[in-house]
Amino acid sequence: MIQLPSRPAVAAFARFVVCGGGVGLASSGALVLLDGAMPMVVANALITVVSTLLATELHGRVSFRSERGGWRVHLQSALTVAVCYAFTTAALLALHTVRADPSVVAEQAVYLAASALAGVGRFAVLRAVVFADARRAYRVPGLPRTSVAMAA
Template sequence: METAHSQEQAAPAAFTAFARFVLFGGGVGITSSFAVSALACWFPWVLANALITVVSTLLATELHARFTFGGGRATWRQHAQSAGSAAVAYAVTCVAMLILQQLVAAPGAVLEQAVYLSASASAGVARFAVLRLVVFARNRSQAAPTVRAARPVHATVARGAAPAGPAVLCHAA
């Protein structure tokens, strides 16, 4: 019973994993959006976003490894792979904000937050798929080993062919 329970924690179903991804990733993302806005007062926005993206990616990857995908601590490889998906998310948020700045001369804080969070949410859905199917896929396969059913082996003899040696009947179990 304990083994089944620990496997359930180690490999949550897709819906459960997505709910946790939204909770942890969304929480880190919302906090990050306010941190970017605050840092943008002292640094260029792109630099502030880069700094917050690095810190939030490390934190979110660790949370996802432990709680979302149930694999314990994240490995350096998982951090690196997660960083790759975060780099794409960073590019998406930057492009969204640059487009906003081209379309609106002086966007207000609410509009900036709406655009940033929308771009982050879109990138987040794509990141979930990458993290679940690639980065943390090994955790799921190790946590829930597959059991192969034994296939019966059938012996066949071509019609009209005489056996070369003594006749041996093999029955598959």
């Protein structure tokens, strides 16, 4: 039997989308502003670092309403972003392989689509690992209580 996510998980995802989407749209605009000033891969790396610091703080405080913080959380979050960076960069490089001089609209569409896909995976990892609230245990039907945490 498939179990649908709990309402707290849906609410956390909605907050994650608003916070992450806002940072993502700002990042997309910054990428356009930096186009030509530096190589695309360098611009994406710079934007990724700055947006990661901002998004991690927002996700911790707003999306997951967690009390966890500090450099450990930022480092764990950075690992998820490294995967997202590789994914978005690969998508942009693939676009430039297929189309030598893509339009800004095509480049942004690929960047935002890749960012959205990577974001869904990032939400799962941040919720289950980085911002997991160890004080809340959940119960798997048919099994005894477990100490695996789920964030609200």
